[in-house]
Amino acid sequence: MENNTNxxxxxxxxxxxxxxxxxxxxxxxxxxxxxxxxxEYHPHEFVxxxxxxxxxxxxxSESLYKCLSCFACVDRCPRDVEPAKLVEAVxxxxxxxxxxxxxKPDQIPEMLDDExxxxxxxxxxxxxAK
Amino acid sequence: xxxxxxxxxxxxxxxxxxxLYARKSAEALGITMEEIENWQxxxxxxxxxxxxxxxxxxxxxxxxxxxxKEQILVTVCSACHNVIKQTxxxxxxxADFAMHVNRYMAPESYDGSARVLHYLEMLRDVVxxxxxxEKVVNPLSGKKIAAYYGxxxxxxxxxxxxxxxxxxxxxxxxxxxxxxxxxxYAQRNECCGGYVAMEDPASAQKKSKKVLxxxxxxxxxxxxxxxxxxxxxxxKNGESDLPVVYFTELLxxxxxxxxG
Numbered sequence: 001m002e003n004n005t006n007x008x009x010x011x012x013x014x015x016x017x018x019x020x021x022x023x024x025x026x027x028x029x030x031x032x033x034x035x036x037x038x039x040e041y042h043p044h045e046f047v048x049x050x051x052x053x054x055x056x057x058x059x060x061s062e063s064l065y066k067c068l069s070c071f072a073c074v075d076r077c078p079r080d081v082e083p084a085k086l087v088e089a090v091x092x093x094x095x096x097x098x099x100x101x102x103x104k105p106d107q108i109p110e111m112l113d114d115e116x117x118x119x120x121x122x123x124x125x126x127x128x129a130k
Numbered sequence: 131x132x133x134x135x136x137x138x139x140x141x142x143x144x145x146x147x148x149x150l151y152a153r154k155s156a157e158a159l160g161i162t163m164e165e166i167e168n169w170q171x172x173x174x175x176x177x178x179x180x181x182x183x184x185x186x187x188x189x190x191x192x193x194x195x196x197x198x199k200e201q202i203l204v205t206v207c208s209a210c211h212n213v214i215k216q217t218x219x220x221x222x223x224x225a226d227f228a229m230h231v232n233r234y235m236a237p238e239s240y241d242g243s244a245r246v247l248h249y250l251e252m253l254r255d256v257v258x259x260x261x262x263x264e265k266v267v268n269p270l271s272g273k274k275i276a277a278y279y280g281x282x283x284x285x286x287x288x289x290x291x292x293x294x295x296x297x298x299x300x301x302x303x304x305x306x307x308x309x310x311x312x313x314x315y316a317q318r319n320e321c322c323g324g325y326v327a328m329e330d331p332a333s334a335q336k337k338s339k340k341v342l343x344x345x346x347x348x349x350x351x352x353x354x355x356x357x358x359x360x361x362x363x364x365x366k367n368g369e370s371d372l373p374v375v376y377f378t379e380l381l382x383x384x385x386x387x388x389x390g
Contacts, residue, residue, distance in 0.1 A: 015179045034321045038333050066333065069175055070281035070321035075295050085178045092179055103329070111328045115366060117358040119140040119209050123174030123325035126185065 005053045008093065012050055016089035020051035022079045029073035029083045039063040043073045043083035050086055064091040065102050065128060095130045103128035133252070134196035134203045135163035138210035139171045145207070145358040151382035152206045152249055158385045159257050159265060163204060166195045172213040174325070183230045189217035190231050194240040202256070203246045206378065208357035211248045212282040212290070218246050219289045248283065250300050250356065250377065251292060259307040267386040269309025275380070276313040276350035277301030278341060280360045281321045295319065301354065304377065308384040317344035322363035335367040342370040354380060 013019070029043035030036055041049065041063045049058055058064070064087065073083045094100050103124055112121075133156075141149035156163050170188035177185055192214060196203035205211040220227045221242035232239040247255065253262055279298055287295035298319065302312035322341060323334025342364055345353050353374045355361050364374045382388035 015181050017180050034323075034337050035326070035333065037336070038330065066326065066330070068281070068321045068324045068326055070324065071285035072281065072321065074286045082178075088178045092177075092182075108328075113366075115144065115362055116328070117140040117144040117362050118171075119138075119174045119207070119357075119359045120325045120328055120362065122139060122171055123209070123359070124328045126173045126175050126177065127325060 005055060008055045009050060009053050012055070012086065012089040012093060015092060016082075016085040018047075018082055018085050018089075020047045020081065020086070023047045023051070023081045024079055026078065029077055029081070032072045032076045034070060034072065035066045035068050038066040043087070046086045046090065047081055047083050050090070055090070058090045059094050063087075064094065067091075069127065091127070095128065101129035105129075131160060131256075132162045132164050132201060134192075134199060134201040135165050136169055136172075136192050136203060136205050136210055136214060137165060138169075138205065138207045139174075140358040141207055145361075145376070148206055148356075148358065148376040148378050151376070151378035151388060154387040155378060155381045155385050158387050159253075159262070161252070161257070164199075164201070166192050166203075172210045174209050174213070176213045176216040180224065180227060183227070183234065186213075186217045186220070187231065187234055189214045190221065190235065190240050193218055193221070193242075193244040193246070194235070194238065197240065197244040202252070203244050204249055204252050205246065206249045206356065208248075208280060208282040208355075209359065211246070211356075215246045216286075216289050218242060218244060248292060248356070250304060253304060253307075254300055259303050262304075263307040263309075266308055266384045268384050270380060270384055271309045273310040274313050274349050274351045275305045275310045276315055276345035276348065276353045277305060277318055278345070278353050278355045278360060278364070278374075279319040280355065280357055281319070281324070283356055284319060301377065305354070305380075308380055310380075313345065313348045313350040315344045315348040315350065317341040322360045323367060324359060324363070327359075327363055327367060331367060334363050335369065338363045338366075338368040339370070342368040342372050346370060346372055352380075
């Protein structure tokens with residue numbers, strides 16, 4: 001594994017606090033994920049791809065922005081792997097870079113309607129931008 | 131009895147009924163909700179990253195204010211509840227995180243001692259559902275009400291410590307206390323689509339429709355939620371006529387403090 005990949009993996013594990021080696025690959029996280037259909041890489045794939053250092057494809061994937069942060073995979077994992085925390089750490093690795101925000105404030109007005117609660121806007125900004 | 135109250139951004143704007151009827155009902159139950167002074171938005175979602183510090187400071191400040199007054203900190207919105215409780219849990223259990231936070235908080239510091247309760251927990255654990263039942267003047271008899279927990283109210287279970295995450299009863303017990311009949315259905319603790327609705331409404335439509343179809347197929351007449359974003363998604367993206375209301379609206383109605 002090249003040095004940069006190693007560093008990225010270490011950063012993701014440190015940020016998330018997740019140990020992917022605990023995973024027994026039962027697939028329950030992906031089975032229960034409500035965003036499964038929208039995702040290119042699913043929660044169980046985040047776990048084994050981070051574990052083997054296959055991180056570049058995850059950084060580029062739209063899957064990072066499809067996770068609902070509903071914690072279903074966190075609570076239903078029989079091994080307490082907590083895949084959502086890995087998705088969060090990979091997403092942060094992207095948006096913490098300058099100019100890599102997924103959502104920019106000037107995109108927001110066209111997404112608004114009269115009923116949209118403020119909660120949705122602040123949540124999206126927190127998940128998609130730094 | 132006085133408690134500290136953290137309303138949050140949406141309860142002052144799009145979800146005024148959630149806030150208004152929470153306060154009115156609390157008064158009827160002998161509880162005064164003292165709003166935290168100068169509270170700041172919680173951010174809507176808790177970032178699980180251990181090295182995210184500044185985004186959690188608004189929650190820590192609210193927790194610290196409640197701790198200073200030696201009051202329970204009560205939240206009504208599911209999202210505020212989730213963020214503030216998870217932040218408090220991190221302050222109690224992650225020494226490294228707490229150290230970084232308290233560098234921002236200096237010269238003050240917060241030790242994790244505040245107790246955070248969702249309004250529903252306050253009804254169950256402080257007031258008691260039996261007492262609530264006695265205070266009901268306008269029982270919602272005969273109404274079949276589906277409790278929608280969504281994701282943020284209960285999960286992650288180890289941190290939220292509110293109820294059994296897969297087989298919760300707190301909202302059903304609440305519905306019973308008001309004299310109505312709870313409807314149990316499969317999708318009650320699945321996600322509505324959350325904030326992803328902003329850029330991918332189709333994703334939220336799929337999830338919200340599933341929830342309302344499941345509730346309707348079990349005979350629900352009303353769906354009740356504690357979360358403004360759940361309500362938005364169910365109403366906007368659920369493709370159903372099933373009415374969705376805040377739990378505080380039903381509470382105020384049953385306690386006879388809802389006008390109009």
